Amino acid sequence: MAAAGQPVLRLSGVSKAYPANGGQSVQALRSVSLEVGRREFVSLVGPSGCGKSTLLGLIAGLEEPTEGAIEIASDSDGSPGQVAYMPQRDLLLPWRSLLDNATLGAEVGGGDRAAARKRAQSLLPAFGLEGFADALPHTLSGGMRQRAALLRTVLLDREILLLDEPFGALDALTRAALQEWLLEIWERLEAAVLFVTHDVEEALWLSDRVYVMTRRPGSIQLDLPVGLPRPRTRAVRGTPAFAALKQRLLDALLADTA
Ligand SMILES: Nc1ncnc2c1ncn2[C@@H]1O[C@H](COP(=O)(O)OP(=O)(O)OP(=O)(O)O)[C@@H](O)[C@H]1O
Ligand SMILES: [Mg+2]
DSSP, X not given: OOSSSSEXXXXXXXXXXXOOSSSOOEEEEEEEEEEEETTOEEEEEOOTTSSHHHHHHXXXXXXXXXXXXXXXXXXXXXXXXXXXXEOSSOOOOTTSOHHHHHTHHHHHTTOOHHHHHHHHHHHTTTTTOTTOTTOOGXXXXXXXXXXXXXXXXXXXXXXXXXXXXXXXXXXHHHXXXXXXXXXXHHHHHTOEEEEEOSOHHHHHHHOSEEEEEOSSSBOEEEXXXXXXXXXXXXXXXXXXXXXXXXXXXXXXXXXHHO
């Protein structure tokens, strides 16, 4: 088993075909098998359109796979396992304040609204959002919106976080800062992360393992253990070990487009 200990998430032979809508049906995923261990940080990289978002949507239960099985371990309190999902677009509701957006998931799930607000308030400094509880989304920067969406995801208190390109639309500097920040948060959270990105350096820097997908129909072509020691410093990116891992990822991605 690739993942350390019992996996919290296991996909076995998952395929997804979207039915024809006037034209041909689209086979998005073909026989994807993967695992994520407890508290493991796993990235998923692959070309645009290979089915990464489709895969997260299936794990989040938004859609049904055409074939295969998705198993999510029960939570530590014995309740059925559930995931916290941050979609590719941040989807903050424009008429709700930052704090009301952050607590949306907890409210929809029937949780205690007052408790959720209190907890969100207490987490604002850690998310770099102190003083912005009442701000509306359009008055926030792109990085702040992403952090607010992440806060909402974290507040769901799940053992598995599915993050779909959370830093995709940000400039390199903001992105680098948020990567460091995410690692700090993750180390405190005790959650497993399945992280989708196009950026191989981002994937390596953050992850314990990286799965590389093929072009559509997406399947897993490489499961690469990263093995760089933690806590990771920026300097790791300049090491030969990092360069060698990056080359392996790029080779896999490029071989597939040849
Ligand atoms: N609801 C849908 N109905 C029909 N086809 C869909 C639907 N959602 C996705 N697809 C198709 O499935 C394929 C995979 O899409 P998906 O969004 O999962 O790719 P992706 O790997 O996340 O791409 P990107 O890196 O650009 O975000 C694409 O060909 C897309 O057109
Ligand atoms: Mg996507």
